[in-house]
Amino acid sequence: MTVTIKDVAKIAKVAPSTVSRVISDSPRISDRTKEKVREAMKELGYHPNFNARSLASQSTKTIGVVMPNSANKTFQNPFFPEVIRGISTKSHQLDYGLYLSTGQSDDEILEEVQDMVQGKRVDGIIILYSKVNDKVLDYLNTQDFPFTLIGRPYDETHRNISYVNNDNFKAAKTVTEYLLLLGHKRIAFVGGNLDYVLTIDHMEGYHRALQNAGIEPREEYVVFHEELQEGGQEAVIDLLSLSYPPTALIVADDIMTFGVMRMLNEMDVHVPDDISIISFNNVMISELSAPPMTTVDINIYSLGYEAANLLIDQILHTGIEARKVIVPHKMVKRETCRRYSGKNTGTAGGKTV
Amino acid sequence: MTVTIKDVAKIAKVAPSTVSRVISDSPRISDRTKEKVREAMKELGYHPNFNARSLASQSTKTIGVVMPNSANKTFQNPFFPEVIRGISTKSHQLDYGLYLSTGQSDDEILEEVQDMVQGKRVDGIIILYSKVNDKVLDYLNTQDFPFTLIGRPYDETHRNISYVNNDNFKAAKTVTEYLLLLGHKRIAFVGGNLDYVLTIDHMEGYHRALQNAGIEPREEYVVFHEELQEGGQEAVIDLLSLSYPPTALIVADDIMTFGVMRMLNEMDVHVPDDISIISFNNVMISELSAPPMTTVDINIYSLGYEAANLLIDQILHTGIEARKVIVPHKMVKRETCRRYSGKNTGTAGGKTV
DNA sequence: GTGAAAGCGCTAACAA
């Protein structure tokens, strides 16, 4: 039933090993035999068996992709299809397949990763998020197994980890400076989950810019929310309830910004007239908000592409030193930021018209 | 270096086969030996090798997930993470892993699928889209290999295909009827790619409702666009340029609706005052449009969950007859539809206040 | 340039 290398060998009147060599296009086989063997393969409809190959060659030609736990709403962020598109492209070019984690909780994911590694199910792993005190990272770090992080390792004891990241600190700093230059003084920061290194970097960039401008950061202007949309909405409530509500918002994620704008709209606070907003990512739909949002394009696709690149490099040349890649970001000015008019003082919802 | 079954066997003083049986928790092994073997496994840090298992048992415990080609913008639809979440959940429950297609073009994908099947890389396949004249489907249909479609096979010569779908015809019909009842007569249909079976079903539902209401469908009111956001925007231009522009829009996809609303906004046409919109899917961000959109919740998660369910059933019981599952949909009324006021006649952009 | 044969690490049929 299944056509094997032996069947092909028989038809082509060569040894199985020869067929194997033809499959890998070994240079030590004459063109004539190659021809003969290839014909036999076609005739029989031969297809190499993946598992047999992997077992014998100790290499699976597949990359494990670790998503954040799927219970989390984060999972539904259009960020992920886009990184995966980047990973896919590079992987496909080099004939690697993708194996996806399916865990719903962090523990499940850790278990899966252990299975991938120890069970030799994949040749390397890409982690699509970067958390503080991540068990998966800790585990991988003890394993001498190729992996790449999207984001950066938080803990510097994690030496020699290859990763792809944006300069999130700088991006947040620039964005804050931009708002400052627009005349805003009351700038709030709506961050994501504090477990993410990204959030920390954003916040530090924000703080630095304020410091440089001689503005004392106010604690009430910094809020963190786990969930994407709801988080955005709750943040707005918190912020608008302050006696000195902010005139500008830095939001960690475009999807969150949708939530923010939705809630602002409900409160009859106009963007950008009453409040300016700038956020991060520039996912596909970002340009479709009303008004279209100003955001930082972090080049999600490249993040994935480069990660695959780094990883495969590691797989191919074991013992290579860990490399880091910083993918450039770029502010995309659209219509949610405007110069501070000074009209909105003290109360939320004071329309500027 | 690698710990194998034999090492465990030696330590536990049993035969390798016994260890194998303990791994699969065979009932024919005494509890005492199991205990002994498990201890040895722990002591040595044993982990079963996946490829060896797969090769010997002719089963990989993994499901191939075929995405639409990643060059397409469709890929970025939050629909996909959500179906995958559904698939993940069920798969994980039954200890199946996920292998993802990475192709950028239809041909690449076909090739990948052939590799998955013939190379025995996966035990079954889930196709996440359903197109007219899909080569992947044709191929799979000749292979007697377990697979499940999300959507429905277009061609009825495709007998005995297991699939999970919504009643898209009915959904589109209901939605049209709803608008009709709201007093709209000039209802346009903004469909997706006509290659998708979904688009066809939507359109037929739309037509049927119009027919039943005794309204002659106008050709100009039916437009199709490939791309998600741009498509939505172009559709609006086409439609608003008509001498009798529609007063209501049925849009095939929430993301497209974002594009539609964006453009409408630019044209200063107000939703729902000037024009009503209803769309399909209810992805996470749908509630975050301004105004929040009325849409049909198609239960994306269940689509994935049930697909995995059907597929694994097929894998486990070969020769089982193909089953079909229709996942119920539900209209989610939000704020983009309103009773036709009669005020908007002839020209686009006539505001109703 | 090609063949023979040993294994990769596991499962499963057959014995015992």
Next chain:
DNA sequence: TTGTTAGCGCTTTCAC
């Protein structure tokens, strides 16, 4: 209840 053994289908030394 457990052990023996023959594969699963391929790669890869080692000969020639």
